[in-house]
Amino acid sequence: MTVSALTRPGERDRLVVKMSEVDWLFALALCLIAGAGALMMFSIAGSSWEPWAAKHLTRFALCFVLMIGLAMIDLRVWFAISYPLYGIGLLLLVAVEVAGDVRMGAQRWLAFGPFSFQPSEIMKLGIVLALARFYHGISADNARLSWWLLVPAAMIAAPTVLVMHQPDLGTAMLIAMTGVAIVVLAGLSWRIILAGVAAFVVAVPPLVMFVLHDYQRKRVLTFLDPESDPSGSGYHILQSKIALGSGGFFGKGYGLGSQSQLNFLPEKQTDFIFATLAEEFGFLGCFSILFLYGAVIFMALRTSALAHSHFGRLSAAGTTATFALYVLINGAMVMGLAPVVGVPMPLLSYGGTVMLTVMIGFGLVQAVRVHRYSEVTSGKGALM
Amino acid sequence: MAEPSIFFSEVNERQGVFHRRMFLLGGIAGLGLGALGARLAHLQIIETQRYEKLSASNQFNFRLVPPPRGLIVDRNGAILASNRPNFRLLVTREDNSTDVEGTLKTLSTFVPLDEARQLRLIKDIRQTPKRVPVSVFEDMSWDEFSAINIRAPELPGVTADMGEVRVYPHGGAFAHVIGYVAKVNKEDLTPTGPNSDPILLNPGFRIGRQGVEKAFDLDLRGKAGARKVEVDANGREVRQDEAGDIPSTPGKRIELTLDVDIQNRALEVMGDESGAIVMMDCRNGDLLCMASSPSFDANRFVKGLSGPEYRALAQYERKPLLDKVMTGTYPPGSTFKPTVALAALTAGIDPEVRVHCSGGWYWGGRTWRCWKPGGHGSQNMHDAIKNSCDVYFYQTALRMGPDPIAKTAHAMGFGQIFDIGIPGQKKGVVGSREWKRKAVKREPVWQPGDSVSYGIGQGYVAVNALQLAVMTARLANGKKALNPRLIKSVGGVERPHGDAVPDLPFTKEQLDYVRGGMVAVANDTGGTAYRQSQLGLGDIQMAGKTGTAQVRSYAGLASRSSAGVTWRLKDHNLFVAFAPVDDPRYAVAVIVEHGGLGGATAGAPRAREVMRVALMKDPELRSRIETPMPMPEAPEPLEAEGVAPEAPTITAAPAAPSTAPAASTTPTGGAI
The missing domain is CATH 3.90.1310.10 (Penicillin-binding protein 2a (Domain 2))
Known part of the structure; x- marks a missing residue:
């Protein structure tokens, strides 16, 4: 297919063309990461597909199909549903506050018959789409510094406060930081950014002491001095560091990680799967996985740069920011550089909800890529 | 919401800002990943050895x-x-x-x-720490x-x-x-x-x-x-x-140093009786037997005793949990008489000076009764030991006063605790003027009457079975102030013998004289334990001394006889012995709590049985026993053999010897 052929009207709407426009190298990187996750799950289950590895692969396959499917959806449809999705997400967060299930001490879940899910996951996508749509509609000057900026501030604050109250510090932080990343990408004044950073630095210590729940505060304090309580809250960090460090350069060998195989490592198949991998495959394995994550982030950002619409740019970059934050927070936590917050390593960790959220996000990124030439407006000629 | 208007220039400006900011944030993300990589390198390459150790200490x-x-x-x-x-x-x-x-x-x-x-x-x-089974x-x-x-x-x-x-x-x-x-x-x-x-x-x-x-x-x-x-x-x-x-x-x-066979035999002959049997080797002080009866099964304690089981043991009136060898102290009664005799010899009293016993002695405003109501007649020291004449020892003790007796008693091992390796010994009491001044606050002055009862081993004197055995062994040894030894070796390292000690402060003649009295007790037909002391082992003979320790006051009682009196109120029955008389090797002390009147009835037969086991186990003595005896020349031994059959006379319920049921109003009784 020649480039000129693509300029024919309607040519880009053909399914075959759309499929060819998907970033397949990007898709391969995702498969490799998910495959590495399944490999580790197989190992720590004692060379067994049950209970994690098979399920992980099945879920990934379904999510992968979903991602390709979502990539086919016109960017104008994404544009149209962005505010409604954000609104529904906010409503569900309120509903969770009122009628949610309490599981493991936190009120996060909403039950619909046999299904239950966390509305905060919808919000991770909702905040990206809603902010992208908002910035799509305002000028660079307004995005830099104007009273209009109170709107995105409120859009970020509302879900953040609700999720924090559940309490789910990890997700709240993720939503807030994703939102801030989009605001910065849209062109916020440097003065505001610096003032914000300064305010953050000043505000964090009192926030930690007075606003956080006891267990959250304990995690933060333990992080600062993990060896102070090696059998209590410092246990996670210490055991994770032992797993990483004892892996050495080449690792202990597949299926031979004593820390994970003998259950010293907590949450070995979910939040701490990176430590499992580090123990068995050493620095080489870890570096390879980090490289894959870097490649995924790079390719997703390149996609966002290619988009012609501001909505496309911001939504793709915002999704990528969420993903990058997942990777960095989990990585830092596993390596003892950050407090233990319940943030998994995306695609590598076992767990359906986060995988679904991330893959829907990448569906959006691929939709931006496939439809990068689309004109997106909210005025006349809009799809909806 | 009213959308603000958008112009092309602004669109381009927005794109430019976005690209710049994207590079910036992408760069920050890249730096973040780089930091993670550096941290990994630090943990996995530089510090890996430290974490390997930690991992191994987890794993192993x-x-x-x-x-x-x-x-x-x-x-x-x-x-x-x-x-x-x-x-x-x-x-x-x-x-x-x-x-x-x-x-x-x-x-x-x-x-x-x-x-x-x-x-x-x-x-x-719940109370045990986690992970401790x-x-x-x-x-x-x-x-x-x-x-x-x-x-x-x-x-x-x-x-x-x-x-x-x-x-x-x-x-x-x-x-x-x-x-x-x-x-x-x-x-x-x-x-x-x-x-x-x-x-x-x-x-x-x-x-x-x-x-x-x-x-x-x-x-x-x-x-x-x-x-x-x-x-x-x-x-x-x-x-x-x-x-x-x-x-x-x-x-x-x-x-x-104990011997299983002797110990088991001792416990066997004690039967249901309460008391102690201690046997010592007179040559080196080794304790061959330290039996306290009744006993308990130590295996039950290993598992942990149930409450009712423990209560049954603790509340039984014969006190199985109490070690009567070391912890129980008793008035020695007449088994103290050899010591008093030795004290008299040391004090210069001529043993041949006779004392007349008419069954009682009026002194100090009251009658001090001899155990034999009819009296023993004229007694020298030898006779007095043989017959256990109370009147002789009343008068002898009174003549000496308490201090020479106490000195001799200490030399014989009374009133002291021996280092045998295990705790629990009670010192007992050896009365003297000074002791009374310190110990008896309500009446600190030694009264002459105290000396009188002291002479027959009553009053201010209390001993344990181990001390009795030590006294007998020292007397039998005739030279050394032997110390008892219980622990022969620990981990193959031999403990010092009990014979590395100074000699007794008595002459050989003095000791021989007292021993002669004890030989007569067991081998003269008139001795107080003649019938019960025949070993039946060829020419090997045993020497001994009987004793009765009074538990109740005889005042106002029709009879001293223990028959028909509740167990708790019967007299203690004691017997000390050594054998063979010509070459003493083993000394034994027997205490039968509430065994009844007369050391010969409950104590002597048991001492004899235990002694027989010890003698027969001794290879030298065994060969001596097994060599045929020369034909007896005198008719007396023949008669003796007939009189002392090896009948099972060691059962409990001692028949009181034929003591006359004459009323005795003396508050301090005699002892046999």
């Missing part, structure tokens, strides 16, 4: 292996305390969520665990053991293993000397010293509670070994690494 664990407790054997190597294998059932609390109740309920289908025991165990397990059942059968081992994977926190348990093959025979081991209490654990050893927390570990087991606990314990095992995060064993095991050092072997 040393499990303490209790050392086999040292054996305790008698002088011939016969085992008195050893260990036998024991299949135990252990439950470990892995964390606070462990369902202890459920686990015990499940276990009760395999082994008998009733509700009450389950409740007690739940409390025990608690023994819930001991001595499982092989079937129970294998049934639980097969199902172990489904029973979290449950292990069935093989430990060792202390066993005393002779049951109660040595219970007081050897003591027993029992579970470690919280009070036993100290933050420092030998009792801070973590091995004490091992569920099978037992600590010495009494006697030798307690006194030599540290020697018997040995040193714990360790088993290297691979464990998971819950502390469960995954694999064993036998190459990494550290072997344990068994406890030291302790050899006692």
Whole structure:
């Protein structure tokens, strides 16, 4: 297919063309990461597909199909549903506050018959789409510094406060930081950014002491001095560091990680799967996985740069920011550089909800890529 | 919301800002990943050795292996305390969520665990630190053991293993000397010293509670070994690494001077009676027998005694838990007379000066009765010992006063505690003027009347069975102030003999004279224990001295006879003896609590039986016994043999000797 052929009207709407426009190298990187996750799950289950590895692969396959499917959806449809999705997400967060299930001490879940899910996951996508749509509609000057900026501030604050109250510090932080990343990408004044950073630095210590729940505060304090309580809250960090460090350069060998195989490592198949991998495959394995994550982030950002619409740019970059934050927070936590917050390593960790959220996000990124030439407006000629 | 208008220039400006900011944030993300990579390199390349060590200390664990407790054997190597294998059932609390109740309920289908025991165990397990196993059942059968081992994977926190348990093959025979081991209490654990050893927390570990087991606990314990095992995060064993095991050092072997056969015979002849038998080797001080009766089965204490069982032992009026050899003190009665006689000889009293006994002696405003209502007639010292004449010793003691008697008594071993390696001895009392001034506050002055009763071993004098045996052995030895020895060797290191001591402060003639009296007691037809002292072992003869220690006041009683009096009020019956008379080797002291009047009835037959075992076990004496005796020349021995049959006269319920039922109003009675 020649480039000129693509300029024919309607040519880009053909399914075959759309499929060819998907970033397949990007898709391969995702498969490799998910495959590495399944490999580790197989190992720590004692060379067994049950209970994690098979399920992980099945879920990934379904999510992968979903991602390709979502990539086919016109960017104008994404544009149209962005505010409604954000609104529904906010409503569900309120509903969770009122009628949610309490599981493991936190009120996060909403039950619909046999299904239950966390509305905060919808919000991770909702905040990206809603902010992208908002910035799509305002000028660079307004995005830099104007009273209009109170709107995105409120859009970020509302879900953040609700999720924090559940309490789910990890997700709240993720939503807030994703939102801030989009605001910065849209062109916020440097003065505001610096003032914000300064305010953050000043505000964090009192926030930690007075606003956080006891267990959250304990995690933060333990992080600062993990060896102070090696059998209590410092246990996670210490055991994770032992797993990483004892892996050495080449690792202990597949299926031979004593820390994970003998259950010293907590949450070995979910939040701490990176430590499992580090123990068995050493620095080489870890570096390879980090490289894959870097490649995924790079390719997703390149996609966002290619988009012609501001909505496309911001939504793709915002999704990528969420993903990058997942990777960095989990990585830092596993390596003892950050407090233990319940943030998994995306695609590598076992767990359906986060995988679904991330893959829907990448569906959006691929939709931006496939439809990068689309004109997106909210005025006349809009799809909806 | 009204959308603000957008112009092309602004669109381009927005794109430019976005690209710049994207590069910036992308760069920050890249830096973040780079930082993670650097951290990885630091942990996995630079610090890897440190974490490898930590990982290994997670993965491998040393499990303490209790050392086999040292054996305790008698002088011939016969085992008195050893260990036998024991299949135990252990439950470990892995964390606070462990369902202890459920686990015990499940276990009760395999082994008998009733509700009450389950409740007690739940409390025990709760109080024990996490991951320290608690023994819930001991001595499982092989079937129970294998049934639980097969199902172990489904029973979290449950292990069935093989430990060792202390066993005393002779049951109660040595219970007081050897003591027993029992579970470690919280009070036993100290933050420092030998009792801070973590091995004490091992569920099978037992600590010495009494006697030798307690006194030599540290020697018997040995040193714990360790088993290297691979464990998971819950502390469960995954694999064993036998190459990494550290072997344990068994406890030291302790050899006692006791003799199993003599000790068992002693306990046997005591029957249901309450009392003590102590035998000593007169040549070196080795204790051959230290029996206290009634006894208890030390094996019951190893497992832990049930409440009712313990109460039954503690409340029985014959006090099985009390060691009557060392802890019980008694008035020596007439067994004190050889000591008084020796004191008199030392004080320069001529033994041939005769005293007339008419069955009583009026002195100090009252009549001091002799045990023989009709009186002994004219008595010299030899006769007085032989007949145990009270009047002779009343007068002799009065003449001397208490201090020479006390001096001699101390020289013979009374009123002192011997270092035999185990605690629990009571010193007793040896009266003297100074002693009374200090000890008896309400009447600190020694009255002449005190001397009178002192002369027959009543009043201010109390001794234990061990001291009686030491006195007899010193007298029999005729030279050395022997000390008793119980511990022959510890871990192969011989303990000093009891004969490395100074000589007795008496001349050979003095000692021979007193011994002569004791020979007459047992071998003159008129001696107080003649009938009961015939060994029947060829020409080997025993010498002895009878004694009765008064328990109640005879005042106002029609008869001193113990027949028909409740057990608690009967007199104590004592007997000391040594044999053979021509070459003394063994000395024995017998106390039969509330055995009735007259040392010959309850004490002497028992002493004779125990002595026979000791003599026949001695190879030299045995060959002497087995050589045919020369034909008797005099008719007397023939008659003697007829009179002293080896009839089982050692049973309890002593028939009182034919003492006349004459009323005696003397407050201080005599002794035989």
